[in-house]
Amino acid sequence: MIVAVPLLIHLINMLRHRRVPWAAMEFLLASRKRNRTRVLLKQLLLLAARMAAVALVVMVLAQPLLHNRLGSLLGQSKTRHIVLLDDSFSMSDRWADTSAFEEAKKVVERIGTQASRQAQSQTFTLLRFSQAAGWHALAKRGHEPQNMATQATPCHPDLLDDAVDPDFPDRLHQTLSALGVSHTAAGPTQALEAIDQLLGEPGGDPRIVYLISDFRARHWDDPTDLRNHLARLTKAGARLHLINAVEARRANLAITDLSPVAGTRAAGVPLSMEVTVKNFGTAPVKDVPVLLQADGHLRPAVNIPQIPPGESAKERFQVHFPAPGEHVIQMHLETDVVAADNFRFRVIDFPENVPVLLVDGDPKASDARYLSAALAPGGPVPTGIGPRMEGPRYLSLHPLDGFRAIYLLNVERLDESAIRALETYLRSGGGVGIFLGEQCRAGFINEELHRGGEGFFPVPLEGQAELLVDRLQRAPDLEVGDHPIFRIFAGKRNSFISTVIVHRYFSVPKAWEPGPDSTTRVIARLRNGAPLAVERNFGEGRVVALLTTAAPTWNNWARNNPSFVVAMLEMQAFLASRPDADVSHVVGTPVELKLDPAQYDTAVRFAMPGEHATAAATIDAVPTPEGSLRVSLPATDFSGTYEAALARKDGTKEVRRYAFNVEAEEGDLKTLGGRELAERLQGIQYDYHQASLFEYAASELAGYNISEPLLYLLVLLLIGEQILAWSASYHPPVRRGVARASSLRSSRGTGERPVASGARGGAR
Structure with a gap:
């Protein structure tokens, strides 16, 4: 009916025509007969253009879709549904009798059920965030992406381009029933990256991407990478739906x-x-x-x-x-x-005990005996430390990696091989404590152990110095800083440390200060401001140097002062703590072992944690170019303790345990709603839904949406209509129009009717 409006207007205008006898009209009628066909054709074309324009406006507003059979002519052979399902552990957020993940699965099932009721050709892909994160981790380790899409791996999508047929809802329901939240903190970025890797380039098939998540702020508050991935999807023609599975933030x-x-x-x-x-x-x-x-x-x-x-x-x-x-x-x-x-x-x-090496340069080993008594005093309370006293030659002749700490006590000099062994030990994470004494030489330490800051000794030395007696202020000789070794003596609990008296020490140059990039730090000073205890890092290890003796020869610290025992135990704990010891792993990262093929068999049996303990996997280790064996368990989707059972060549068994924990920040349940997402995703075309209110739009499956091409056609048609209307209308020259107006005014003044000269000629 709306399309017929221009035709009705034209007919009404025709009904208003009247026959009026007038001589001048005879000339016009003759001219009209000569041009009638051309004028009529222009009028019909103009009428048709206006009716078509109205029809196109109606069609653009109606958002017409071509059936897929017709859409295939435009390269649209089938509709591909791609569901990206958030299964990070924040999706286990529970309220009432449901959870965010259960609501998300309901949405997925709703999409699949409605899609199966359509006659069009469709496929369905279901990819969880944890699978995409696992795929990304394997890809970084050299696995080919196409193998991920064709082989059954833990990172393979649950459904990959499955054809949607009448039986599809049952298959989808079985798949969803077996799914639960993982313990990973996987975000949407890697899932979006995986789409093209798993499904290839968009080609001519329309894609509808459903991203179902809880939209936590830690992933979406600053979504620069996400915005780029989403923009790439929409630019490729994909229809994007963001579906929020939670409605409120809850305390956690x-x-x-x-x-x-x-x-x-x-x-x-x-x-x-x-x-x-x-x-x-x-x-x-x-x-x-x-x-x-x-x-x-x-x-x-x-x-x-x-x-x-x-x-x-x-x-x-x-x-x-x-x-x-x-x-x-x-x-x-x-x-x-x-x-x-x-x-x-x-x-x-x-371990049964902590082995510690005490290297004393004095044959009497007095420093070593006092330090050994502090580290392992005996009695009913064991310290677990097993000190071993040796001379300097031991460093060159024996491996050092079995000791948790090494102490150099009053050592005069070390040969080059001993220095290199100590530096190797430190670089691998060992700890070295140094006490100076009468036999130490500042020249040797500066040239061989400090080496202008390149060696492991923390400071350059000047020589032995005496600490003069303070008879006026009577301030404590030892002033300790905020450091793990001396932290227990901070504040009012330092009564024992204040009784320490230092007579002699090694001084450092007055102009010495640690560089801005140096790890050297003074952790204790004498009352005259001179450094007494200095710490530095060397490689992965630590060095602590005390510029006085361990035995009570240059000081009285080890003579019946409980603070000496406490400080030495704290120093041992500080030196023995290695960064790589007892590491806590993050869920989703693989368990990796490096084995000696001379000691272990290739088969390694992995046991899973907790409720998954019945599941086990036996994986064969593979040789590496270095000659060792390497084995990896990539599937660590749950927190707990994983066990690797190793078979040794001597027939014994060895079990290694690994603790895996969740990424705790995923527990922040602050979520973003539709308005906040719109502010952060400006320029991205998408539809936002709450899971509880999501309605399946079956019209999206009808095929190719032609509203945009129709809009362009409408613009061209309106331009053509204007040109045709101008061509079909009469446009007299300006001067003739002015002359005719003057003639009309004069005729009104005389009361005569103006007669065109052409009309008179026609009357003859």
């Missing part, structure tokens, strides 16, 4: 760290540990119990008095294992909206 507690405090780790020696809990909510929480298990046995819970909103709180506790070996410490919170971040695991190796 998470254990963000579980670490041993610096100290000696040995069987039978109590070890202090520290647990950190973060409050991701907006209100403070009080009296938070953290349950403790040691090797599966319950221990008294650790209580945290209060945690302010958005902040963390720490609490220390002790563990004790009489037997040597690897032991598992597990801590967990009471149940809240997200369960995965309520748990934290740590595997710590407790």
Whole structure:
């Protein structure tokens, strides 16, 4: 009916025509007969153009879609549904009797069911975020992307270009029923990257991408990379739907760290540990119990008095294992909206004792005896430290990597091989403590051990110096800084350290200061400001040098002063702590082992943690160019303790344990809504939905949307209509128009009718 409006207007104008006898019209009628066909054709074309323009406006507003059979003529052979499903552990966010992941699965099932009811050719791909993250990790390690799409691996999509037929809803339901949230913190970026790698270039097939997530702020608050990936998708013609599976932010507690405090780790020696809990909510929480298990046995819970909103709180506790070996410490919170971040695991190796090498340059070994007595005093409370006293030659003749710390005591000089052995030991993460004495020579230390800052000795030396007696102020000789070795003496608890008297020490040049990029730091000074204890890093290891003696010859520290024993135990703990010891792994990273083929068989059996403990995988190690064996377990999607069972060549078994924990920041449940996403995704064409309100648009499956081509056609048609209307109308010259107007005014003044000269000629 709307299309017929121009025709009705034309007919109404025709009805208004009247026959009026007039001589002048005879001439015009004759002219009209000569041009009638041409004028009529222009009028019909103009009428048709206007009717077509109205029709195109209606069609553009109606968003017409070509059926896929017709769309195939334009290269649109089938519709490809691509569902990117967030299965990070924040999707386990629970409320009422459901969770974010359950709501997301309902949306996926709704899409698949409605798609199966359409007659068009369609395919369906379901890729979880954790699979994309695993694929990305394998790709970085050299795996070909096409193998990911064709081989059954843990990173293979659950559905990859599956044809949608009447039986598809049943297959999809079975697939979704077997899915649960992973313990990874995988985000959407890698899932978007995987689309083209798994499905190839868009080609002519229309794509509808459904990104179903909880849109947590940590991934979407600054989505620069995401915006680039989404823009690339939409530019390629994909229709994008962002579907939010949560509607509100809920409070959540998470254990963000579980670490041993610096100290000696040995069987039978109590070890202090520290647990950190973060409050991701907006209100403070009080009296938070953290349950403790040691090797599966319950221990008294650790209580945290209060945690302010958005902040963390720490609490220390002790563990004790009489037997040597690897032991598992597990801590967990009471149940809240997200369960995965309520748990934290740590595997710590407790050897039978900690071997320590004491190298004394004096044949009497007086410094070594005093230090040995401090490190292993005996008695009912063991320290777990096993000191071994040797001379300087030992460093050149024996391997050093078996010692957790090495002490150089009053050593006059070392040969070049001993210096290189110590530097290698330090670079690999060892710790070296140095005490000076009467036999030490400043020249040797400066030239061979310090070497202008290139060696491991922290400072250059000037020579032996006396600390004069202070009879007026009577200030303590020793002033300690804020350092793990001396932290216990800080504040008012330093009564014993204040009784230390130092008579002699090695001085450093007055102009010496550590460089801006140097790791050297003075951790204790004498009352005259001279450095007495200096620390520096060397490679992966640590060096602590005390510029006086360990024995009470240049000082009285080791003579019946309890602070000496405490400081030496703290120093040992500081030197023996290595960065790579007892590492906590992040869920999603592989377990990798490097084995000696002369000691181990190639088959390695991996056991999974917790409720997945019944699942096990046997993987054969492969040789490396270096001659060793390497084996990897890529599928670590759950937190807990993984075990690798190794078979040794001598017939014995060896079990290694690895603790895997979730990425705690994923427990921040702050989410972004539609308005916040619109601000951050400006310029991206997408449709935003809440999962609970998502309605499946079956019209998107009809084929190719031709509204945009029709809009361009409408613009061209309107331009053509204007040109045709101008051509079909009468446009007299300006001068003739002015003359005719003057004639009309004069005729009105005389009362005569103006007669065209051409009309008179026609009357004759």
